[in-house]
Amino acid sequence: MTYLIIPQWWNLPLYVALIYLGATRTQLQTHNLYDTYLPGELPVSSCSGINTAARTLNGLCNNLETPGMGAVGTRFARFVPINTTWGETDDTLYTPNPRVISQQLFKRKSFTPATSINLLAAAWIQFQTHDWFSHGAVNDPDNLMMFPLPSNDPLLATGQTNMTLRRTLREIHGSTRPATYNNINTHWWDLSQVYGVDEATHAKIRSGVDGKLLVASDGLLPVGADGLDVTGFNDNWWAGLSMLHNIWTKEHNLICDMFKKSHPTWSDQEIFDHARLVTTALNAKIHTVEWTPAILQDEILDRAMKTNWYGLAPEWLKSIPDIFSQQISEAWFGLIGNKPDFAGVAFAHSEEFVSVYRFHSLLRDNITIRSHLDGKYTNKSYNIAQYAFRGAQDVIRGNNFSDVVYTFGTDYPGALILGNYPSEMMSLNKPGAPYTMDMAAIDILRDRERGVPRYNTFRRLFSLIPAKSMSDISDDPAAVAALKAVYGEDVEAVDLLAGSLAESPRAPGFAFSNTQFQAFILAASRRLMTDRFFTTDYTAAVYTQEGLNYIAQSDFRAVIGRTVPELNASAHSVDNAFKPWVVPS
Numbered sequence: 001m002t003y004l005i006i007p008q009w010w011n012l013p014l015y016v017a018l019i020y021l022g023a024t025r026t027q028l029q030t031h032n033l034y035d036t037y038l039p040g041e042l043p044v045s046s047c048s049g050i051n052t053a054a055r056t057l058n059g060l061c062n063n064l065e066t067p068g069m070g071a072v073g074t075r076f077a078r079f080v081p082i083n084t085t086w087g088e089t090d091d092t093l094y095t096p097n098p099r100v101i102s103q104q105l106f107k108r109k110s111f112t113p114a115t116s117i118n119l120l121a122a123a124w125i126q127f128q129t130h131d132w133f134s135h136g137a138v139n140d141p142d143n144l145m146m147f148p149l150p151s152n153d154p155l156l157a158t159g160q161t162n163m164t165l166r167r168t169l170r171e172i173h174g175s176t177r178p179a180t181y182n183n184i185n186t187h188w189w190d191l192s193q194v195y196g197v198d199e200a201t202h203a204k205i206r207s208g209v210d211g212k213l214l215v216a217s218d219g220l221l222p223v224g225a226d227g228l229d230v231t232g233f234n235d236n237w238w239a240g241l242s243m244l245h246n247i248w249t250k251e252h253n254l255i256c257d258m259f260k261k262s263h264p265t266w267s268d269q270e271i272f273d274h275a276r277l278v279t280t281a282l283n284a285k286i287h288t289v290e291w292t293p294a295i296l297q298d299e300i301l302d303r304a305m306k307t308n309w310y311g312l313a314p315e316w317l318k319s320i321p322d323i324f325s326q327q328i329s330e331a332w333f334g335l336i337g338n339k340p341d342f343a344g345v346a347f348a349h350s351e352e353f354v355s356v357y358r359f360h361s362l363l364r365d366n367i368t369i370r371s372h373l374d375g376k377y378t379n380k381s382y383n384i385a386q387y388a389f390r391g392a393q394d395v396i397r398g399n400n401f402s403d404v405v406y407t408f409g410t411d412y413p414g415a416l417i418l419g420n421y422p423s424e425m426m427s428l429n430k431p432g433a434p435y436t437m438d439m440a441a442i443d444i445l446r447d448r449e450r451g452v453p454r455y456n457t458f459r460r461l462f463s464l465i466p467a468k469s470m471s472d473i474s475d476d477p478a479a480v481a482a483l484k485a486v487y488g489e490d491v492e493a494v495d496l497l498a499g500s501l502a503e504s505p506r507a508p509g510f511a512f513s514n515t516q517f518q519a520f521i522l523a524a525s526r527r528l529m530t531d532r533f534f535t536t537d538y539t540a541a542v543y544t545q546e547g548l549n550y551i552a553q554s555d556f557r558a559v560i561g562r563t564v565p566e567l568n569a570s571a572h573s574v575d576n577a578f579k580p581w582v583v584p585s
């Protein structure tokens with residue numbers, strides 16, 4: 001297939017643009033899927049004795065032919081050829097100095113808001129990434145990366161001279177193949193951040209009655225000895241995550257009530273399994289047809305995402321026989337309930353996918369709680385140190401839950417641009433971590449360490465036109481000057497995150513760059529089209545018709561209205577719950 005790159009595809013007429021995005025997905029499926037397992041390396045598992053009509057905790061047996069695919073602890077795949085993923089070595093690993101990039105290029109001097117979305121949208125994407133992936137918080141204590149602080153660094157005054165970071169835990173395959181990294185969560189889109197991926201965690205979150213998850217007497221998640229909410233996955237915790245885990249726990253429990261009523265003889269486990277399927281699919285639908293069109297506010301994107309879920313065909317034409325090729329069928333009928341599509345490569349998230357979601361600039365320096373009754377700010381304000389980790393509880397339980405959710409619905413996150421990375425994230429003290437973290441420097445170093453290509457190589461490998469000079473990256477002279485101050489004229493040295501934050505033009509309404517969007521095109525479809533529970537088994541026999549109807553009839557506004565009824569009207573003041581809610585004047 002001949003593929004023609006159209007840099008500003010968003011200027012094409014709607015249907016031409018949709019065809020172009022479809023062709024781009026095919027191009028990427030052909031050139032950007034690389035398995036990191038050699039044949040026979042993936043541990044063999046069996047599905048005998050497993051209820052294959054339900055999602056498993058560890059992700060085993062989603063794929064019945066290859067039961068281990070996407071399971072907890074399996075390797076990240078790659079979106080770029082394996083021989084390009086060696087990971088940088090000392091001669092380039094620390095160049096330019098990650099701390100210089102952090103302080104000169106990324107650091108927020110004043111807050112620039114992203115005014116097309118609300119703070120819910122920021123918490124939401126981290127909540128989703130915790131479903132899809134994590135390299136884990138442990139890292140390798142015996143293998144450190146270390147680089148000197150730049151000569152003008154204020155930290156030198158404290159006596160600190162270097163910055164240290166533990167390497168990511170990895171599997172080394174000798175000198176012929178690059179190291180690989182394991183996902184400590186399941187790769188599947190299965191809401192594992194809510195349900196957990198192992199028996200011990202899962203046992204703590206179940207009530208044991210009618211399929212429901214455990215909540216405390218105030219209706220919110222219980223708190224563990226570590227001061228964090230008891231839920232499936234609570235790493236890098238903050239108020240936004242606590243809020244969403246609470247909402248989805250409540251939603252799960254409401255779905256249990258529905259099933260208990262219609263199937264009074266079902267056991268706790270039967271209700272749980274069905275409620276998990278429905279809750280998970282509803283979450284995936286909301287992400288696909290609501291969150292994405294909010295963060296990428298463009299008519300083409302809106303249609304493309306709805307096509308992914310529903311297909312282009314009107315309902316009355318959906319009963320015609322599917323005699324089409326896979327691609328036409330996916331566009332006509334949608335991915336959901338269609339045949340699975342692996343494009344010849346086993347499913348797993350990739351390192352490159354992790355990298356394009358380094359969205360720490362979305363975080364606000366302060367969250368000030370508003371009253372949902374009159375929209376006015378209260379005197380309760382929390383900086384990052386106060387709203388992160390154990391501080392999440394102070395926000396969630398120190399206020400009315402409805403006021404917290406209202407605050408997230410009405411306030412803006414930060415824009416994903418240069419110079420807007422919260423400075424508190426550059427001196428982050430995570431409980432249990434061996435050092436204070438400069439998250440901006442870490443974002444840069446992790447990509448280099450894991451062999452994620454720098455910006456221009458990334459563009460080349462993703463069928464995008466590479467930049468010839470800094471001014472090809474951005475049409476904003478200030479951004480170009482900032483890039484040059486750190487990278488000189490060396491456009492090949494620009495890191496993926498730096499180039500992405502600097503990049504313009506963007507499609508109007510896009511909160512992130514077209515370079516990041518290219519990886520998104522591939523991943524957004526793939527996590528749906530490879531999952532048995534979104535394809536072959538998206539049926540009434542597995543979900544129940546009642547379950548399918550529930551998913552079809554719900555959006556995030558409805559979820560908020562059900563789980564926090566006081567906010568029903570506020571959530572419905574907008575056509576999409578991720579757009580800033582209308583505050584009464």
Ligand code: HEM
Nearest residue numbers: 122125126133134135236238354357358359360388442446
């Ligand atoms: C206060 C809130 C947050 C805190 C405390 C936090 C903290 C962290 C920490 C400590 C890491 C691991 C650093 C390392 O590699 O050593 C990390 C990684 C990451 N964070 Fe955040 N983060 C927050 C919010 C967010 C948000 C809103 C996003 C948006 C998507 C995000 C996306 C990521 C991604 C993609 C990674 C890489 C994960 C991996 O390597 O598997 N984070 N964060």
